[in-house]
Structure formats: structure tokens, C-alpha cells
Amino acid sequence: MPNLLQLQHIRKTFPGVVALDEVSFTIAAGEIHTLLGENGAGKSTLMNVLTGFYAPDQGNILLDDQPVRFASPRESLSQGIGMVYQHFMLVPAHSVLENILVALQNVPLLFPRRQLREKIAQTIADFGLELDLDSPVWKLSIGAQQWIELIKLLMRDCRLLILDEPTAVLTPQEAAKLFKVLAKLKQQGKSIIFISHKMREVMEISDRVTILKKGRSVTTLESGEFDQNRLAALMIGNDRIPEWQKSLPFSDELVLEIENLAVRNDRGLADLDNFSLQLKKGEILGIAGIAGNGQKALAEALTGLARVDSGKVLAAGADITRSCARSSYIAGIAHIPEDRKAIGIAPDLSLDENLILKSFRSARFRNGFFQSRRAIRQNAQEKIEQFAIKAGPSGSPVRLLSGGNIQKVIIARELSERPQVLVALYPTRGLDIGSAEYVHKVIAEGAGDGMSTILISEDLDELYKISDRIAVIFRGQLVGYVDPATASREQIGLMMSGEVPA
Amino acid sequence: MLEILLDATVRAGTPILFATLGAIINERAGIINLGIEGLMLIGALSGFAATFASGSLFLGVVAAFVAAFIAGSIHALICVQLRGNQIVSGLALTLFGVGITALFGRGLVGQTIEGFERHAVPLLAQLPLVGKAFFNQDWLIYFSFLLVIAIWFFLYHSRWGLNLRTVGENPTAADACGIPVNLYRFLAVACGSGFVGIGGAYLSLVYTPMWIENMTAGRGWIAVALVIFASWSSFRALGGAYLFGGVTAMQLRFQAMGTTVSVHILQMLPYIFTIVVLVISTLRLQKGASQQPGNLGLPYDREDRK
Numbered sequence A: 001m002p003n004l005l006q007l008q009h010i011r012k013t014f015p016g017v018v019a020l021d022e023v024s025f026t027i028a029a030g031e032i033h034t035l036l037g038e039n040g041a042g043k044s045t046l047m048n049v050l051t052g053f054y055a056p057d058q059g060n061i062l063l064d065d066q067p068v069r070f071a072s073p074r075e076s077l078s079q080g081i082g083m084v085y086q087h088f089m090l091v092p093a094h095s096v097l098e099n100i101l102v103a104l105q106n107v108p109l110l111f112p113r114r115q116l117r118e119k120i121a122q123t124i125a126d127f128g129l130e131l132d133l134d135s136p137v138w139k140l141s142i143g144a145q146q147w148i149e150l151i152k153l154l155m156r157d158c159r160l161l162i163l164d165e166p167t168a169v170l171t172p173q174e175a176a177k178l179f180k181v182l183a184k185l186k187q188q189g190k191s192i193i194f195i196s197h198k199m200r201e202v203m204e205i206s207d208r209v210t211i212l213k214k215g216r217s218v219t220t221l222e223s224g225e226f227d228q229n230r231l232a233a234l235m236i237g238n239d240r241i242p243e244w245q246k247s248l249p250f251s252d253e254l255v256l257e258i259e260n261l262a263v264r265n266d267r268g269l270a271d272l273d274n275f276s277l278q279l280k281k282g283e284i285l286g287i288a289g290i291a292g293n294g295q296k297a298l299a300e301a302l303t304g305l306a307r308v309d310s311g312k313v314l315a316a317g318a319d320i321t322r323s324c325a326r327s328s329y330i331a332g333i334a335h336i337p338e339d340r341k342a343i344g345i346a347p348d349l350s351l352d353e354n355l356i357l358k359s360f361r362s363a364r365f366r367n368g369f370f371q372s373r374r375a376i377r378q379n380a381q382e383k384i385e386q387f388a389i390k391a392g393p394s395g396s397p398v399r400l401l402s403g404g405n406i407q408k409v410i411i412a413r414e415l416s417e418r419p420q421v422l423v424a425l426y427p428t429r430g431l432d433i434g435s436a437e438y439v440h441k442v443i444a445e446g447a448g449d450g451m452s453t454i455l456i457s458e459d460l461d462e463l464y465k466i467s468d469r470i471a472v473i474f475r476g477q478l479v480g481y482v483d484p485a486t487a488s489r490e491q492i493g494l495m496m497s498g499e500v501p502a
Numbered sequence B: 001m002l003e004i005l006l007d008a009t010v011r012a013g014t015p016i017l018f019a020t021l022g023a024i025i026n027e028r029a030g031i032i033n034l035g036i037e038g039l040m041l042i043g044a045l046s047g048f049a050a051t052f053a054s055g056s057l058f059l060g061v062v063a064a065f066v067a068a069f070i071a072g073s074i075h076a077l078i079c080v081q082l083r084g085n086q087i088v089s090g091l092a093l094t095l096f097g098v099g100i101t102a103l104f105g106r107g108l109v110g111q112t113i114e115g116f117e118r119h120a121v122p123l124l125a126q127l128p129l130v131g132k133a134f135f136n137q138d139w140l141i142y143f144s145f146l147l148v149i150a151i152w153f154f155l156y157h158s159r160w161g162l163n164l165r166t167v168g169e170n171p172t173a174a175d176a177c178g179i180p181v182n183l184y185r186f187l188a189v190a191c192g193s194g195f196v197g198i199g200g201a202y203l204s205l206v207y208t209p210m211w212i213e214n215m216t217a218g219r220g221w222i223a224v225a226l227v228i229f230a231s232w233s234s235f236r237a238l239g240g241a242y243l244f245g246g247v248t249a250m251q252l253r254f255q256a257m258g259t260t261v262s263v264h265i266l267q268m269l270p271y272i273f274t275i276v277v278l279v280i281s282t283l284r285l286q287k288g289a290s291q292q293p294g295n296l297g298l299p300y301d302r303e304d305r306k
């Protein structure tokens, strides 16, 4: 196969960080090439260099063996390179149609709406998708939003498509559909760069895999040369995967009781409806369910972010549904939110400051009336070491960290107050194997110390591995509990679609 | 009586209408412009000076547009290219406008010119009640009608308009689609400022055809508030500007009738009205009816982490 794109000795630094040190690899025409690397290895940065968002400090890019330089996304796009970004490039307030129209090339000043509309609808249908063109984007699920991004690229006839962790936001069914679409594109001779942390997927679809580590391309492997273990070993290198053991059986003491909880969302629809749940001390309770069935509302109701319409939440016997006691108890309920950047961190504050957001009043971090810079810095250093956070230069805004490292910052902060209950929403979404394993270890160790966890996840592997019990949620109601030691995947799958076990 | 009041409403509302439309174009690109008051003054003085020197009202309008376009370009340079603070830059522009017009306008105080004449639109001017007020007016007022429609059409039916809205909502997304974000922002700020300048010129060429120091008397600030009231829509801007014009016309009427209420209180009415409008429209914003461009007030840096 001829080479479509060659990257040679790419280097990119940001103030105080070397994001890419020395990256070289090639993309052949018509292949699916996977980029694998830990969080912070530089994958997103590299892709941003390819799409013209970042200007590399050094290195060459050859397209069809001709040297090219992308000064802007516009130039990269015009050469047929398109990307589905991790944070979608959509305007939530605009309709699906407008979001696609704006990405089209060579459209006359006054667009022939009907004609274009038909063309777009045709493309959507060709790939077996369904999208309401007139609906505003904010109303759509994250999965559907990702399809819009893909349609944009398909309409532009891109030769090289880059997908940055596309499956992190998809249900297994949607992911399967995506792979079908990718296979079809490959047949048409398009090249695809695929980024994912899910080994099973990588094995399934990659023709070649390039491994990136600490800003360097380590090696490229042809299909047949790699298996899951080899890839994991190469990616992690000398870093050890943390080891942990499931904690001992939990006690029978109830720490949290939810009775007939109902929560309505902004649009007045019921997110939770007559939902009941019991959590025991030291237990890891997995909540299985397809995203959008009330998981977020559950987490928000427990952590005081959503208003409860009816029902009760009892913590160690005390009613905390609405009472003031609740706000004081909130200190005992830690939360790992789904949307990390929006509610998990204060993006423009530094790492040090983000780590004490919940405990800045504590005497430890104060010096009389003032903050104690030294104590705050020291605390940060401890956490960076303990949680293996790859931090940038001290004092830079935390939003500059890669997604996985932001997640570690949140976890480090939430656990620092030794909570009674941890409510974790998709805590390992988008994390590399090492980091995901680390999160599991932290939760399991916490359970050993008596912390109870509500682990909300779509990933059945994760739930099986770490939960003591699994509760299944469907349309805002509890379908039932199962024991991961005995229940089959099929059984849980059926319950996730609402079937109550006999 | 009602006809006269309506007529006065349209005339008092037109300068604010131009200014509000200009501000909307700025904000649709994501740039806040608090320099509206200064830009109106710059437009008013340049328009008056050009007409006074050349005798041509048309040249006056062009001069107002060009002068405000140039002054707006300073704001654009600071906010778009240099990614400076938009609030500070806008306030500085207003102070600059007030100062420079006072300085260069000294020689023109007391001079007069022949303002725009009325031209009746055939048929339409015969409509009962509204005919005279809306269709027996001067060219600038007709131009403002046209501009309201043109802006709406541009924003919602042209490719450039869609690009502009995308730039204001999410510049990163616009960039990823290949839209030159900075160019759009720059032109939107500069052209928007130009229209604000025409609003100022309406004061000095038509409303009171002469130059008076600080003759805008806070109308620019009212336009800034009306942008929110209008939810960034040109048609609602028309409504908002005429509401303000109506209150102004009425208070002038009361003054003419010689009420016992203090003139100062009467003159306050349009401004009090603006505050009330702002409170109401802000309440509405909070209820989620927001049309505010998603990235309003934020500078765009391509290399910043997304």
C-alpha cells in the first residue's frame, strides 16, 4: 500500500511541558491505524498538530510524499484530513442541519437549502444512521452528537479520518455500528487513525498499531504481531500496573437508604421515578444500565446537586433529603462526576488549588487569616506522587492536563476527606489501563477501610471485576439486584433493557 | 395626536436602532463592545463635520461609517488579534470617543446644516395611523428598516452569516471547519461599529442637525442594554429601540404641554425605562430563553487546550 502520510521527528512543547518529543510513523492508504498510549502520552497533541491546530516546533509531515505544513485547520482540511475531536466541535444552540452546513466546502453564499438538505439526509441514510436535522444539537445524546461530527467529515470527502476516543461515549451497540461504518470507509480506500484505550476494540479493528509513550513513538506493529498483553506491556513499559484485591465481605450496617426517590429534570420529565436502593458499609455497589436511564440524576440527588421531588434519602438513619443536615453531610459523600471539566474541576485554577477545593477551610492549609502556600504545595506534591498524576509546571491551570490526569486530580481531592460514601459516575471512562486499574485499586482499598461506593458504569467488565453487588437501573427505576459471582452477562443485559428476572 | 407621537417615536428610536444593530453584529461574533457610546459620538461629529464641509448629507453618513469603522478597528485589534480584555478595551473606547469629539468638535459648536428631508413612500404613506410615522420619513430611516431585514437575512440565510454565528458560539468549532475566526471577528467588530457611527450621525444630521458636545447623552449605553432585551435579534432590536423612542417622545410631549413635574424627572424616564427593561429581559434570560452567543466575551487562542 502506498503511504498516505508520513510523520517525521515531530516535536511540540508547551511552556514547561514537552508534549511530543520525537514522533515518527506512517499511515498507509486504506488502513485503520490505531494510536495507543497512556493518558498524557501526547496522542491528542499529535492529532492537533495534524489538523493544524498546533504548530509543531520541529519535524516534517509528508502527504503523498510531498512535504506539507498546516498553518491552520483550514489548510489541513483542504488536504482531506478531518477529525472527530474528543470535545465535539459543535454549536449546541444550532440545529443539526446548521452544524453540518457550516462544515461544507464550496457552498454558494446563499445556500440552496433544499438541495443540500437532501444531500445530507442521503449521506446519513447511506450509513444507516438516523438524525433529526432540525433538532438543536443540545437535545441529542452524546452518541448522536458524535455521529454528526462523523457526517461532517464524510460530506467533505476526507481522505484521512482521525477519531479521538470515539467509543468512550458510545454504548456497545453504537460502537459496533461505528466499526461497521469504519470498515465501509476503509473499503472505499480511506485511511483512519483510531485512538482508544479499549484493548478489545483495538484488536478487533486495527491493521497496524503505533505505540506512543511520553511523547515518543515507541514502535509500530503489524496486525498479527500483537496481542492484548503485548500491547499493554509496550504501552506501560516499566510503569507497574497497580495491584489490588477485592476487600473482605462488607458488614450489614446500612449507610445509605434511598426510598421511592423521584427527580425531575429541567424539561420536567422524570429522571428517577420511585427509585429505591440500599447501600451497606464497606460495600461496592455497581449500578449497571445504559447511559441516560437516570444514573446522572441519582448521583446528583445524592450529592445535593439536583432537587428531589419526592422520596427520602437516609444516611446512617438520618434524613438528609432536604434538611440542612444534608449540606453538612455532603462532606461525607464524595462525588466523581461525569462531566469532569464542567463540574469536576475549576479549570483555570492550578492543580494545587484544585486539590484543596473541598478542604480549604481546614486549619492545615491556613496560616491565620491567610492561606498557607507551603502546606498547599506540599499537599499537592503528596497527591501527585500518591496518585501518579502527570502534572505540568507548578501553578499552570489544571485544564491543560490531559483528561486522564484531570480525573486523577478529582479522585485525589474527593478521597482526601475520607468520605463515608463515594458516588462515582463512569470513573474510568477515557482512562488508560494503568489509570483505570489505579481507580479500581483506590475504590477497593477504600472499601477495606469502610468506605461504601456507588459505582455507576456502562462497562460490564468493570462492574464484574470490582462490585460486591450489582443493581440494574432502567428508565429511572431499579430493576433488581444481582450477584456478580453468579449472574450471567445475558441476564444483566436483559435487565438493562427493562426485563424483570423471574 | 397619536400620529405625531408615533412619528416622534420613530425619530427618537432610530439612532438607538442603528447602535443596537451594530452592537448585535459585534456580539454575534462573540465580542462585547462597550464602546458604543464613544462610537456614536465619533459618528455624530464626523458626519456633521463632513456634511458641514462638503454640503453633502450622503458624504456625512459615509464619513460617520468610516470614522466609526476605524475606531472600531482599534477595539477589534485589541480584542481579536491581541486577545485583550473586551470590557476594558470597550470602556476605553467610550472614554476616547467622548474626549476626542469634545476636542475636535469645539470649532463646530453653534454651526448648523440643512438636515435630511422627508420623502413619502407612495401608497404606504397613506396607511392610516402608521403610514405617516413609518413611510413619510427620511432616507436614513428607510435605510434602518432595510438594515434590520438585511441583518436577519444575512445571519439566517447566508453562508457568511452562519459562519459568523458559529464563530460567536464556538470559535474552536468554527476553526475546525476552516472558518477564518479572526477575520470574521475583526470584520464584525469593525462593520458593526460603522453602523453604530451612522446611529450617531442620525443625531447630528437629522434629529438635531448640529453638533453639541456629548450629544448622545447615554444613548450608546441604552443600545448595549437593548442588545440583551432584543436577544441578539435585529427585529426585536427594532421593537426595543422604538419602545425607548416612544418613552422619549412622550416625555418631550409632557414637557411641551407644560406639566408641573420637574423636567429632570421627565428626562430620566427613558433611562428608568431601560433599567426596567433590562431587569425583565435578564429574568427571562435566566429562565433559559437565552440566545446569548456561547462564547461572548472570551478571546480565542487556537493553541489553548480545548
Ligand SMILES: Nc1ncnc2c1ncn2[C@@H]1O[C@H](COP(=O)(O)OP(=O)(O)O)[C@@H](O)[C@H]1O
Pocket (backbone or CB within 6 Å): A014, A015, A017, A018, A019, A037, A038, A039, A040, A041, A042, A043, A044, A045, A046, A390, A392, A400, A401, A402, A403, A404, B303, B304, B305, B306
Ligand atoms: N494546549 C496545551 N497547553 C499546555 N499543555 C498542553 C496543551 N495540550 C496538551 N498539553 C500537555 O501535553 C501533554 C500531552 O497531553 P495529551 O496530548 O492530551 O495526551 P493524551 O491525548 O495522550 O492523553 C500533557 O502533559 C498535557 O498537559
